[in-house]
Amino acid sequence: MNIAVVGTGYVGLVTGTCFAETGNHVICVDIDANKVQMMKDGKVPIYEPHLDVLFERNIRQGRLHFTTDLASAIKDAQIIFLALPTPPGEDGSADLKYVLGVADDLGRIITDYKVIVDKSTVPVGTSEKVHAALAKHAKTDLFDVVSNPEFLREGFAVDDFLKPDRVVVGTSSARAQKVMEDLYKPFVRQGNPIIFMDERSAELTKYAANAFLATKITFMNEIANFCERVGADVDKVRIGIGTDSRIGKRFLFPGIGYGGSCFPKDVQALAKSGNDAGYEFQIIKAVMEVNEDQKTSIIPKIKSQFGDLKGKHFALWGLAFKPDTDDIREAPALYVIDELVAAGATVTAFDPEAMPNVKKLKGDKMNFAKDEYEALQGADALIIATEWSLFRTPDFKRVAELLKEKTIFDGRNLYELDEMEKLGFTYVSVGRQTVGAKKHVSA
Ligand SMILES: NC(=O)c1ccc[n+]([C@@H]2O[C@H](COP(=O)([O-])OP(=O)(O)OC[C@H]3O[C@@H](n4cnc5c(N)ncnc54)[C@H](O)[C@@H]3O)[C@@H](O)[C@H]2O)c1
Numbered sequence: 001m002n003i004a005v006v007g008t009g010y011v012g013l014v015t016g017t018c019f020a021e022t023g024n025h026v027i028c029v030d031i032d033a034n035k036v037q038m039m040k041d042g043k044v045p046i047y048e049p050h051l052d053v054l055f056e057r058n059i060r061q062g063r064l065h066f067t068t069d070l071a072s073a074i075k076d077a078q079i080i081f082l083a084l085p086t087p088p089g090e091d092g093s094a095d096l097k098y099v100l101g102v103a104d105d106l107g108r109i110i111t112d113y114k115v116i117v118d119k120s121t122v123p124v125g126t127s128e129k130v131h132a133a134l135a136k137h138a139k140t141d142l143f144d145v146v147s148n149p150e151f152l153r154e155g156f157a158v159d160d161f162l163k164p165d166r167v168v169v170g171t172s173s174a175r176a177q178k179v180m181e182d183l184y185k186p187f188v189r190q191g192n193p194i195i196f197m198d199e200r201s202a203e204l205t206k207y208a209a210n211a212f213l214a215t216k217i218t219f220m221n222e223i224a225n226f227c228e229r230v231g232a233d234v235d236k237v238r239i240g241i242g243t244d245s246r247i248g249k250r251f252l253f254p255g256i257g258y259g260g261s262c263f264p265k266d267v268q269a270l271a272k273s274g275n276d277a278g279y280e281f282q283i284i285k286a287v288m289e290v291n292e293d294q295k296t297s298i299i300p301k302i303k304s305q306f307g308d309l310k311g312k313h314f315a316l317w318g319l320a321f322k323p324d325t326d327d328i329r330e331a332p333a334l335y336v337i338d339e340l341v342a343a344g345a346t347v348t349a350f351d352p353e354a355m356p357n358v359k360k361l362k363g364d365k366m367n368f369a370k371d372e373y374e375a376l377q378g379a380d381a382l383i384i385a386t387e388w389s390l391f392r393t394p395d396f397k398r399v400a401e402l403l404k405e406k407t408i409f410d411g412r413n414l415y416e417l418d419e420m421e422k423l424g425f426t427y428v429s430v431g432r433q434t435v436g437a438k439k440h441v442s443a
Pocket of ligand 1 (some may be wrong): 083086101102151261262
């Protein structure tokens with residue numbers, strides 16, 4: 001098939017590349033001319049494991065192209081994917097200006113039948129708005145609008161796209177349904193379903209999935225906070241409940257809050273959609289409040305060890321909102337940095353991929369190291385904010401030598417308590433007893 005993908009960010013570029021990988025001809029469109037030039041030069045503009053191999057192969061074999069020109073990109077396309085940003089507006093609702101703007105443009109330029117697929121995460125009722133924006137200038141028999149929310153995870157995006165747990169397609173058109181079925185068939189050969197439903201249910205499925213996952217993490221964070229107060233070990237509780245097949249092992253790891261480009265904005269947008277429909281989501285509201293506090297929950301722990309933070313210097317491992325991505329949108333590390341700097345401390349950070357993005361935002365506020373050990377030089381303590389594999393088994397002898405005080409604040413529970421005790425570290429983690437504390441963090 002000939003496919004156009006409008007918006008080549010984390011979702012659009014993975015979508016376009018993976019569709020090219022299954023033999024389709026794909027043209028990716030973006031308004032960011034620098035990004036398009038970079039891709040034309042054969043460079044992947046984001047860090048996403050395994051994407052580069054597919055990207056290069058499909059360019060070489062002539063199935064993947066890039067342009068800033070929407071009209072030429074969609075001319076021969078049977079399917080047009082919208083993978084555009086839906087950032088939070090001032091009131092927390094998803095801002096649809098990118099999606100509806102492109103829909104309006106498309107209405108003016110389509111001349112033959114197209115399936116227009118919304119892959120962005122959008123509130124219930126958006127496909128009707130996209131339909132209306134198109135219909136302002138195009139005849140309605142020239143297009144169908146389909147909702148096809150994306151469930152990929154950054155860091156595993158290629159694998160998730162090529163082998164999805166499920167594909168959700170919202171459409172009331174039999175013609176569009178057939179096109180979508182043919183397109184996705186190669187991705188579900190192992191038997192995972194393509195689930196067809198109406199557009200509104202498909203749109204809500206995405207929000208419900210993200211809100212549920214954010215709730216699961218947040219629930220565990222609350223259990224962890226409680227563990228710290230009553231002397232229980234959240235790791236033991238996690239395994240104890242995760243082995244129950246009704247609960248499941250995944251998404252039970254406590255930490256310093258969820259971040260990223262999706263959970264915070266999607267949870268907020270669902271709450272706002274609820275309000276607009278006269279329904280108050282109480283669980284969602286609580287999830288947002290708990291997560292807000294969780295992002296800086298490490299700060300009182302640091303203060304409890306060091307007292308006044310003025311003049312203290314901290315090493316920070318991890319900036320990305322999670323490992324295996326350079327995405328720093330709503331990353332908890334950024335909130336920790338702000339709090340430390342506001343308290344008069346200084347910070348030197350290391351992250352394997354996310355430093356260029358953080359430099360653009362906070363370059364004047366902090367320092368960056370060339371590797372994880374350089375970050376430790378002269379630091380009073382180490383703070384861990386992202387669970388990159390690199391940080392899981394460091395040379396603890398070197399860590400101890402480089403730090404002024406052998407103290408680690410671990411926001412991701414990377415290390416075993418008894419090992420840290422043996423090594424003589426003061427080790428403060430999440431939902432577990434503090435090891436070797438000078439002062440009492442937990443009751
Ligand atoms: N990032 C994820 O993990 C993920 C997962 C599932 C769903 N989503 C959803 O997918 C959508 C896209 O997310 P993303 O993370 O890929 O965003 P992104 O910000 O990484 O990429 C969006 C791209 O769209 C481009 N763009 C903006 N306006 C344009 C226009 N008028 N024409 C052409 N291009 C334009 C931007 O330049 C950018 O390259 C969002 O709705 C998001 O919620 C994201």
